[in-house]
Amino acid sequence: MSATLLQGKNIATPLKESLKKEIEALKAKKGRAPRLVALQVGENPASAVYLKSQIKTAEALGIEYELKTLDGSTSQDGVLAEIDKLNKDEAVTGIIIQLPLPQGVDHRVIMSALDPAKDAEGMHPANLGRVLLGEPGPAPCTPVACMELIKSSGIKLRGVEAVIVGHSEIVGKPLSMMLLKEFATVSVCHIGTGERGLVPDYVKRAELLIVAVGKAGLIKGEWVKEGAIVVDVGINRVEGKLVGDVEFEEASKRAAQITPVPGGVGPLTVTMLMRNVVEAFKR
Numbered sequence: 001m002s003a004t005l006l007q008g009k010n011i012a013t014p015l016k017e018s019l020k021k022e023i024e025a026l027k028a029k030k031g032r033a034p035r036l037v038a039l040q041v042g043e044n045p046a047s048a049v050y051l052k053s054q055i056k057t058a059e060a061l062g063i064e065y066e067l068k069t070l071d072g073s074t075s076q077d078g079v080l081a082e083i084d085k086l087n088k089d090e091a092v093t094g095i096i097i098q099l100p101l102p103q104g105v106d107h108r109v110i111m112s113a114l115d116p117a118k119d120a121e122g123m124h125p126a127n128l129g130r131v132l133l134g135e136p137g138p139a140p141c142t143p144v145a146c147m148e149l150i151k152s153s154g155i156k157l158r159g160v161e162a163v164i165v166g167h168s169e170i171v172g173k174p175l176s177m178m179l180l181k182e183f184a185t186v187s188v189c190h191i192g193t194g195e196r197g198l199v200p201d202y203v204k205r206a207e208l209l210i211v212a213v214g215k216a217g218l219i220k221g222e223w224v225k226e227g228a229i230v231v232d233v234g235i236n237r238v239e240g241k242l243v244g245d246v247e248f249e250e251a252s253k254r255a256a257q258i259t260p261v262p263g264g265v266g267p268l269t270v271t272m273l274m275r276n277v278v279e280a281f282k283r
């Protein structure tokens with residue numbers, strides 16, 4: 001079998017078109033554009049690529065984008081004071097906290113201080129709670145992007161054997177809740193599964209496999225079940241090239257559909273971020 005590609009742009013392009021139209025109509029009605037503020041503390045080369053893609057997408061859609069950079073030595077209280085200002089500013093529709101934050105600034109404390117209605121990334125505890133309860137609201141962008149790709153594959157989720165490798169708060173955990181909502185049978189593997197050498201056993205039975213670890217080649221192509229749908233969230237730089245966590249060539253021989261890296265989940269994640277901003281603007 002040779003897998004077909006699950007490309008993010010196939011979903012992102014029409015979605016961006018419809019968001020653009022929606023924003024134009026909202027602008028005409030409200031007399032102003034949605035405004036997204038990204039807050040970073042110190043400058044981070046690690047987040048530069050994601051930032052660039054946020055700026056480009058916001059601009060293309062007609063969302064005002066402002067990057068606020070606080071000095072790298074700003075204390076946690078200083079960051080909280082800035083968030084309080086943004087929460088109260090009626091012209092601000094959405095807020096993104098750029099990671100990583102410097103030592104001494106606790107990500108959890110910062111995310112909890114956001115007005116949940118302005119949480120563009122869907123990572124406020126109240127919004128994560130909504131994901132758990134299966135209620136609408138801003139949801140974490142990467143798992144939503146994964147769900148869109150999975151649905152576009154045409155796979156029937158009810159009762160499907162789904163395996164997620166990676167249990168982070170930003171990808172694996174919320175994704176497991178989203179798949180449970182669709183009545184998939186979900187197994188979540190993590191470092192503990194890896195330490196016991198059990199990851200291959202789980203991967204081998206996955207009809208739907210999602211991997212979000214950040215280790216190139218962790219998932220051997222030969223473990224992938226014939227006909228599986230494979231979503232590779234991992235982004236790793238190997239010899240100057242971006243690759244995922246799954247051995248792509250070998251996995252493509254067995255999977256029915258697979259996301260490329262780059263070009264799979266990544267391009268959709270930022271579109272989902274903008275969708276959260278548009279929804280906040282509507283509310």
Ligand code: NAD
Pocket residue numbers: 142165166167168169170171172189190191192193194195199212213214215218233234235236265266269
């Ligand atoms: P993380 O470091 O927070 O979590 C990694 C997870 O992998 C943990 O659950 C850990 O237990 C698990 N793990 C580590 N080693 C393992 C092993 N040997 N076997 C099994 N599980 C193991 O990472 P994250 O923030 O969730 O990101 C994961 C990857 O996804 C990274 O490459 C990141 O760059 C990428 N990512 C991509 C997007 C996107 O939009 N495309 C968004 C977020 C993250």
